[in-house]
Amino acid sequence: MAYKRQIDRLPIIPKDAKEHNVTCHFCIVGCGYKAYTWDVNKQGGPEPANNKFGVDLAKAQAGQDAAWYSPSMFNVVRQNGRDVNLVIMPDKACSVNSGLGSVRGARMAETSYSKPRGTQLHRLTSPMVWRYGQMQPTSWNDALDLVARVTATVIKEQGEDGLFVSAFDHGGAGGGYENTWGTGKLYFEAMKVKNIRIHNRPAYNSEVHATRDMGVGELNNCYEDAQLADTIVCIGANPLETQTNYFLNHWVPNLRGASLELKRREIPGEAHAPGRIIIIDPRRTVTVNACEVEAGKDRVLHLALESGTDMVLFNALMTYIHDKGWTDKAFIAASTKDYDKMIAANRTSIEEAARITGLVPADIIKAATWIAEPKDGGKRRRAMFAYEKGIIWGNDNYRTNAAIVNVALATGNVGRPGGGVVRLGGHQEGYSRPSDAHVGRPAAYVDQLLINGKGGVHHIWGCDHYKTTLNATLFKQVYKKRTDMVKDAMSTVPASDRKGLVDAIVAAIKQGGLFVVDVDIVPSQIGQAAHVWLPAATSGEMNLTSMNGERRMRLVERYMDPPGDSMPDCLIAARIANHMERVLREMGDAAYADKFKGFDWKTEEDAFMDGYHKHEKGGTHVTYARLRAMGTNGFQEPAIDFKDGKIIGTKRLYSDGKFGTKDGKAIFMEAKWRGLQAPGKQTQKNKFAFLINNGRANLVWQSAYLDQHNDFVMDRFPYPLIEINPADMAELGLKQGDLVEVFNDDGATQATVYPTPSAKKKQAFMKFGYPTGAVGNVVNSGTNELILPNYKQTWANIRKLADAPEGTKGITWKSQEYTAG
Amino acid sequence: MSKRCDLKIDMGRRLFLRGGAAVAAGAAATVAGQGLAEAKPLPALVDYPARKLANVSQLKPNEPFDVAYPDADAPGVLLKLGKRVEGGVGPDGDIVGFSTICPHKGFPLAYNKSDRTLNCPGHYSRFDCEAGGQQIWGQATQNLPQYVLRVAANGDITAEGIDELLYGRLSNVL
Numbered sequence: 001m002a003y004k005r006q007i008d009r010l011p012i013i014p015k016d017a018k019e020h021n022v023t024c025h026f027c028i029v030g031c032g033y034k035a036y037t038w039d040v041n042k043q044g045g046p047e048p049a050n051n052k053f054g055v056d057l058a059k060a061q062a063g064q065d066a067a068w069y070s071p072s073m074f075n076v077v078r079q080n081g082r083d084v085n086l087v088i089m090p091d092k093a094c095s096v097n098s099g100l101g102s103v104r105g106a107r108m109a110e111t112s113y114s115k116p117r118g119t120q121l122h123r124l125t126s127p128m129v130w131r132y133g134q135m136q137p138t139s140w141n142d143a144l145d146l147v148a149r150v151t152a153t154v155i156k157e158q159g160e161d162g163l164f165v166s167a168f169d170h171g172g173a174g175g176g177y178e179n180t181w182g183t184g185k186l187y188f189e190a191m192k193v194k195n196i197r198i199h200n201r202p203a204y205n206s207e208v209h210a211t212r213d214m215g216v217g218e219l220n221n222c223y224e225d226a227q228l229a230d231t232i233v234c235i236g237a238n239p240l241e242t243q244t245n246y247f248l249n250h251w252v253p254n255l256r257g258a259s260l261e262l263k264r265r266e267i268p269g270e271a272h273a274p275g276r277i278i279i280i281d282p283r284r285t286v287t288v289n290a291c292e293v294e295a296g297k298d299r300v301l302h303l304a305l306e307s308g309t310d311m312v313l314f315n316a317l318m319t320y321i322h323d324k325g326w327t328d329k330a331f332i333a334a335s336t337k338d339y340d341k342m343i344a345a346n347r348t349s350i351e352e353a354a355r356i357t358g359l360v361p362a363d364i365i366k367a368a369t370w371i372a373e374p375k376d377g378g379k380r381r382r383a384m385f386a387y388e389k390g391i392i393w394g395n396d397n398y399r400t401n402a403a404i405v406n407v408a409l410a411t412g413n414v415g416r417p418g419g420g421v422v423r424l425g426g427h428q429e430g431y432s433r434p435s436d437a438h439v440g441r442p443a444a445y446v447d448q449l450l451i452n453g454k455g456g457v458h459h460i461w462g463c464d465h466y467k468t469t470l471n472a473t474l475f476k477q478v479y480k481k482r483t484d485m486v487k488d489a490m491s492t493v494p495a496s497d498r499k500g501l502v503d504a505i506v507a508a509i510k511q512g513g514l515f516v517v518d519v520d521i522v523p524s525q526i527g528q529a530a531h532v533w534l535p536a537a538t539s540g541e542m543n544l545t546s547m548n549g550e551r552r553m554r555l556v557e558r559y560m561d562p563p564g565d566s567m568p569d570c571l572i573a574a575r576i577a578n579h580m581e582r583v584l585r586e587m588g589d590a591a592y593a594d595k596f597k598g599f600d601w602k603t604e605e606d607a608f609m610d611g612y613h614k615h616e617k618g619g620t621h622v623t624y625a626r627l628r629a630m631g632t633n634g635f636q637e638p639a640i641d642f643k644d645g646k647i648i649g650t651k652r653l654y655s656d657g658k659f660g661t662k663d664g665k666a667i668f669m670e671a672k673w674r675g676l677q678a679p680g681k682q683t684q685k686n687k688f689a690f691l692i693n694n695g696r697a698n699l700v701w702q703s704a705y706l707d708q709h710n711d712f713v714m715d716r717f718p719y720p721l722i723e724i725n726p727a728d729m730a731e732l733g734l735k736q737g738d739l740v741e742v743f744n745d746d747g748a749t750q751a752t753v754y755p756t757p758s759a760k761k762k763q764a765f766m767k768f769g770y771p772t773g774a775v776g777n778v779v780n781s782g783t784n785e786l787i788l789p790n791y792k793q794t795w796a797n798i799r800k801l802a803d804a805p806e807g808t809k810g811i812t813w814k815s816q817e818y819t820a821g
Numbered sequence: 822m823s824k825r826c827d828l829k830i831d832m833g834r835r836l837f838l839r840g841g842a843a844v845a846a847g848a849a850a851t852v853a854g855q856g857l858a859e860a861k862p863l864p865a866l867v868d869y870p871a872r873k874l875a876n877v878s879q880l881k882p883n884e885p886f887d888v889a890y891p892d893a894d895a896p897g898v899l900l901k902l903g904k905r906v907e908g909g910v911g912p913d914g915d916i917v918g919f920s921t922i923c924p925h926k927g928f929p930l931a932y933n934k935s936d937r938t939l940n941c942p943g944h945y946s947r948f949d950c951e952a953g954g955q956q957i958w959g960q961a962t963q964n965l966p967q968y969v970l971r972v973a974a975n976g977d978i979t980a981e982g983i984d985e986l987l988y989g990r991l992s993n994v995l
Contacts, residue, residue: 001907002953002964004984008867009992046991060894061989063927063943068989070924072962100926100944106962240945244960248944286958290945698958712962716955810907816958818945819933 001810003715007071011085013052014044020557021632022088023546024105025173025539026701028425029246030548031105032094032632035540035559040076040083040116066092066099072110072712073101076117077560083116086560088540094632096223096548102244104701111706112540113563122522122709124535125564130487131495135533140565140575143532147517148579149502152587154456154509155191164446164455165196166463171430171546173539174199174462174521174569178604181611182570183461184433186577190595192438195446195455199463200426202447202470203787204439207392208423210401215659215666216409219429221384221420222550222636222651226250227259228266228418229384230273231370235280235310235404236390236792237424240287241698243388246424246549247287251277255295267417270379274299278367281390282307283693283765284758289817301367304760305357307691308395308793312673314403315346316353317368318410326372328380328412335657335666336409342668346403356673372411382418383411389695392423393791396677397784402669409666415654422549427702430546432611445787447471451478456509460518461569462536466525467703467769470789472776473747483529485513490531505531519572522705525771536569537562542604543624544568545612547637551650554634555627570607574599621647678782678790688744688795690728694768694775695792697721703769718807720770722751724798725759736813737804742766742778744796749777752808758817764798867994869982874918874968875899877911877976885932888918890968890980891994895987896921896929897968899978902937906951910970910978918968918980919954920987925961927988939965966993 013036022033036052044050046057053067061068069089077086088109092099113123127143128135154162167183168175187193196204208218226232227250239247253259257274264272276299277291284304291300305313321327322343332339354361371383385408391400408414408421447469449455469475489508493500505515518530521538541562547553562568567575581596601607605624613619618639626647627634635649642648659666676682685691699716700707707713722740724732734740738753742764750773751766759765766775768791778796783789874888880901888897897920905914921930921939928943932950938957939948946959954965969982983993 002949002955002967004953004964004967005986006984007986008869008983008994009990010986012991046995057991058995060987060995061927063922063929063989065927065989068927068991070962070988071986101960101962103925103956103960103962106960110962248960286945293945698960712964810952812949812952812955812957814936814938814947814949814957816947818940818947818958819936819938820931820940820942 003711005071010069010071010074012044012046012050012057013087014038014042015050015052017044017052020559021554021628022108022540022556022559023428023548023554023632024102024108025544025556026104027102027172027243028428028549029096029243030172030428030546030552030554031097031101031245032091032554033088033101033105033108034091034632035557036087036089037079037084037559040085043085064099070106072107075109075112075114075119077112077114079560081561086112091632096249096552097245098249100245100249103699107710107712108540111710112560120706120709123563124521124523124533124566126535127565128533129495130490130531133491143534144575144579145498145583146501147532147576148583149498150505150515151457151459152580152583153502153506154515156587157506158456160191160193161195162456163191163193163195164450164458165193165461166199166446166458166465167196167461168199168463169431170199170426171428175427176430176539176544176546177432177612177616178542178544178607179569180430181432182573182607185599185611186573188434188436188438190577190580194439195444195449196439197446200468201787201789202783203443203445204436205441205443205786205788207397207788208401209786210398210669211405211421212660213667214402214405214409214669215661216405216414216421217653217660218423219425219549219551220414220653221422223250224262224266225384225418225420225652227254227262228382229254229275230375230381230418231383232275232277233280233371233383233385234277234287235385235387236392236394237386237388238281238285238287238695239386239424240290241285242426242696243424243549244698252290252294255291255299267382271376276370277301278303278370280305280310280313282691282760282763286698286816286818293818293820301363301370303359303363303367305359307693307763308676309357310391310394311396311400311403311671312348312353312356313359313364314400314407315348315671315673316350316364317371318343318403318407319347320350320365320368321372321407321410324368324372326374327410331412331657332410335659336668337665338668339410342406342670345670345672346406348673371407380412382416383408383413384419385413385421386424387422388424389426390792393789395681395790395793396674397788397790398786399671403671406668406671409668414666415652415657417652420652425549428546428548432616442786445783447475448781450514451475453482453512455514458514458516460516460520460526460530462520464524464526464703464705467771467774467776469776470779470783470791471746471781472774472779479514479526479529482512482514483516483531485511486515486531489513519569521566524705534572535564535566536572537566541566542568544604545608545627551637552634553622553627553637554630554632555624557628568604570604571601574601574607676793677784678780678793680780680782681790681793684744684780684795685793688797689762690796690798691763692742692775692778692794692796693763693765693792694794695765697767700767700770704771708771716811717767718772719750719752719805720767720773720775721754722798723754723756723759723765725761725763726755726757728761729753729755732798732800734800735804737808737811738800739802739805740798741801742775742796742798744778746780747777749773749775750801752804755813757815867992869994871979871981873977873979875978877916877972877978880916883934883937890918891983898932898939900932900937900950902951904951908953908967911972916970916972916978917950918970919948919950920966920983922988923961924963924965924985924988925959
C-alpha cells in the first residue's frame with residue numbers, strides 16, 4: 001500500500017518570515033528555490049495580509065500557482081539554536097525552473113535534519129573514533145589530533161604518496177567552491193598529493209578530456225539554446241529523469257512549438273519551426289516517450305544503437321555531412337584547425353556504421369539531415385548537442401567525446417544561439433583548486449593501488465567507493481582486510497594512550513594496514529571501514545556557492561544550523577591543516593609545518609574569498625554580498641564586470657570564435673574505432689548473456705545517501721530495480737519483484753525485477769550506486785587510457801535468488817511511460 | 822451540496838473560532854479562568870465533512886465516476902476496479918476514490934482504462950489506482966491523495982477523509 005503522510009494541513013508562512021536564496025543542491029540544473037523560516041510557535045493566516053504570498057489562501061490555488069507547498073517542502077529545523085518552521089519551495093522568478101520542483105529537489109526540506117520531526121536523524125553530529133570495537137563520539141580536537149599524528153607519521157615514512165585522498169570535485173551538496181578550495185588548498189598547495197581520486201571514478205581526471213583538449217569547454221551554451229535549436233541531439237542521456245527541469249522548462253517548449261516567438265525574436269531573418277530531437281541511446285527511456293508525446297513521432301528520431309558504438313555513428317554523420325557540403329566552411333577556416341586531417345582519419349561510410357551500430361542506414365542519413373541540411377532560405381541549421389553518462393561512462397570515452405565535438409564544430413554549432421556541444425552534467429559544478437599538474441596524465445589508478453596494498457592513510461571526502469566504484473567486489477574485500485588490521489591494532493591499546501595508539505596504528509600500516517579518515521554528512525558504506533568520521537555540514541547549513549549546467553552561479557544562503565558539531569568541509573580542511581602544522585612543529589619539522597599556514601579561516605566566506613574570489617577567472621567581481629543581491633538567477637560565469645549593482649556574466653562561451661587553445665583555434669580530432677576498448681569488456685560480452693546497462697532513476701538522488709532514509713522513496717524502491725524484458729523473464733522463470741542475482745567473473749550483486757516491455761531482449765537496465773545493490777560489483781577493472789571507468793558496457797548473467805521480498809509487496813510494477821489516458 | 826453552501830459553512834466556522842479567541846484574549850485582562858472556559862480549543866485534525874459521492878449502483882466496472890470532495894473545487898474520481906484492493910470498499914472491496922488534481926503542479930489527471938492509472942499531461946506523472954495511488958513515475962513528492970470511504974447498507978458511498986494534502990490547499994478543508 002502506498003506510503004501516505006496523513007498530513008491534511010500545513011502552517012502558513014507568515015508575512016514576516018525570513019527569506020533565503022536557495023539553489024537546489026542535488027543535480028546540475030540548480031533550480032531556484034526560496035527557503036522561508038519563522039518561529040516554531042507562530043503561523044500566518046489565510047487572509048492576504050497575513051501570509052507571505054499576499055493571496056487569499058482560503059481559496060484553492062489554481063494549477064502551477066506559486067502559493068502552494070507540499071508536505072515534503074516543510075520541516076522544523078534549528079536556526080541559531082532555536083526551532084523554526086522551514087518551507088523550501090520552488091521560485092517562480094528563477095529562469096532555470098520557473099517555479100517547477102522536481103521529485104528530488106522538492107524534498108529538500110523533508111530531507112533536512114530535524115529532531116522534532118525525526119527526519120535524517122542518521123546524520124553525523126560528532127566526530128567519531130574507533131574505540132572499544134565500535135565508533136564512539138569524541139571532540140574535534142581529539143579526533144583531529146589523531147588524524148594529524150597518524151597522517152604526519154605516515155608521510156614522514158612514505159612521503160606524500162603514502163597519503164591517499166578521495167574527494168568530491170563538484171558543486172552543490174558535498175561540494176561547492178568553498179569546499180573544493182578548502183580540500184584543494186590542503187592537498188595541492190600545503191601538500192602535493194598525487195594519489196587522489198574523485199567521487200565517482202578511480203582517478204583524478206576529467207570526464208571530458210577530449211573536448212577540453214580540442215579547446216571547447218564542456219559547458220559552453222545556455223539553457224535558452226535548447227529553446228532556440230532547430231534540432232536537439234541528445235546522446236547517452238536521459239534528461240527527463242536526470243536534468244528534469246532543464247528538460248521540462250527548456251526542451252519541452254521547443255518540442256511543443258511554444259518557443260517559436262522566442263526564436264523569431266532572438267534569431268530574426270531565418271525560417272523557424274518547432275524543434276526536432278534525435279536521441280541516441282540503446283534504451284527506450286521515459287525521455288524518448290515524453291519527446292514523442294510532445295513533438296509527435298515524426299519529429300523524434302530515437303537511434304537505439306548497439307551499446308558503445310556512438311563513435312562510429314558520429315564519424316559516419318561527420319563524413320556524410322562533409323560529403324554533402326553541409327559544413328560551416330567560413331567558421332572552420334576562421335576558428336579551427338586540423339579539419340582535413342580529421343575528415344581523412346575518421347571517414348566512415350553509412351553502410352559500415354549501420355553494420356557496427358545495428359541502425360538502419362536511412363535513419364543515420366535522416367539524423368545527418370536533421371543536424372545539418374540547410375534550412376529553407378539556405379540558412380545553417382542550428383543543432384545543439386548534449387551528452388552525459390552514456391558517453392562519459394561509455395566505451396572509449398576520449399575518442400567518442402571527440403567524435404561528437406567534431407560534428408558540432410564542423411556544423412558551426414559552438415558559441416552561437418541554438419547551438420552548443422555540452423555535457424548535461426550530474427552534480428552542479430564548483431571547482432576552485434590550486435594547480436593539479438603534479439597529479440600527471442594519466443593520473444594514478446587510485447582504487448587499483450589500494451587493492452595492490454599501496455598507501456598508509458586514506459582521507460575520504462564525501463565519497464563512497466563501496467557503492468560507486470568499478471571492480472567493487474575485489475575492492476571491498478581488500479579494503480576491509482586492510483582496515484580491519486588497523487582496527488584490531490587500535491583495540492589493543494587504551495584509547496587514552498595517544499602515543500601507544502599512534503604507534504599501534506603505524507605498526508599495523510607497516511604490515512599492510514590502512515588508516516581511514518572519512519569526512520561525510522552521513523555514515524557511508526565505505527565509512528564502515530573507517531577509523532575516524534568527521535561530520536560535515538551540507539548546503540543550507542552553510543553558505544555555499546556553485547554553478548549549474550549553463551555556468552549560472554548562485555549563493556545558497558545558510559538557512560539552518562548544521563547538525564550537532566558538524567562543520568563545513570572547508571573549515572574541516574582548515575582545521576586538519578592547523579593540526580598538521582602543530583604536530584609537525586612538535587615533531588621538529590618547522591619547514592614542513594610552515595607549508596600548512598594560511599588556514600586561519602573562521603567562516604566559509606573566508607574560504608570563498610581566499611579561493612574563488614582571488615583565483616578564479618572573473619572572481620574579483622564576485623562576493624557573497626553581490627551574489628546575495630543577484631538572488632536565484634545569479635549570473636553566468638565567467639564574470640566580466642560589476643556594473644550598476646550587478647555582476648555581469650557571460651551567456652555563451654566562444655561567441656567570438658576564439659577557443660581555449662594557445663592560438664584560440666579549436667582543434668578537430670581523430671577518433672578511430674577500435675571496438676570495445678577497455679580491457680576485458682569483449683571477453684565479458686562473449687561470455688555472459690545480458691548487457692547490464694545502468695544509470696539513474698528519477699526518484700532518487702545520486703547514491704541515495706539521503707533518500708535511503710526517506711519514507712516516500714524507500715516505499716517505492718526498497719531495492720535497486722533491474723528492468724528486464726518480459727520474454728527474458730519468462731525464460732529465466734522470473735516474476736515481477738523477484739530478487740535476482742546479477743553475476744559474472746568479477747563479482748555479484750542483487751536487484752528486484754521490474755518487467756519492462758520496452759526493454760530490448762538481453763538488455764537489462766539496473767539502478768546505479770544503490771545502497772542495497774551496487775552495480776559496481778559486476779563492473780570489471782578495465783578503464784580507458786586516461787583511467788576513465790566504463791560502467792555502462794557490462795555483461796552478466798541473471799538468476800533468481802528469492803520471491804519478491806516483503807518490502808516490495810504491494811508496490812506498483814506498471815510501465816513508467818506516460819500515456820495520454 | 823453546492824459550492825456556495827460549503828463556503829458559507831466554512832466561513833461560519835472560521836468566524837466562530839476567531840470570535841472565540843477574541844473572547845479569550847479579552848477575558849485574560851479581567852478574569853482569566855472564566856474567559857478560558859469559554860474558549861473553544863482548535864481541533865488537532867481537520868474536520869472532514871461526510872459527503873455522499875454516489876451509490877454503488879451508479880458505478881460500472883472500470884468506468885471513472887466524477888466526484889468532488891471535500892468541496893466542489895476539489896475534483897476527484899470513484900472507481901470500481903473489479904478486483905479487491907487494499908483500501909477498497911463496497912461488497913467486492915474494489916471501490917476506491919482519488920483526487921484527480923496532480924499533487925505536483927495541479928494539472929487535471931486523466932484515467933487510462935487499459936492499465937488503471939491516472940496520468941498527468943503536465944509533466945508525465947502516473948499514479949496506480951490499484952496500489953493506493955502510488956506514483957509509478959513522476960515529479961510529485963506525494964502519492965495520490967485517496968479518499969476514506971464508507972458504504973452504507975443501501976449502497977450509498979460517503980467520503981469521510983483524505984490521506985494526503987490536496988494540491989493548491991494548505992488545509993484540505995478550506
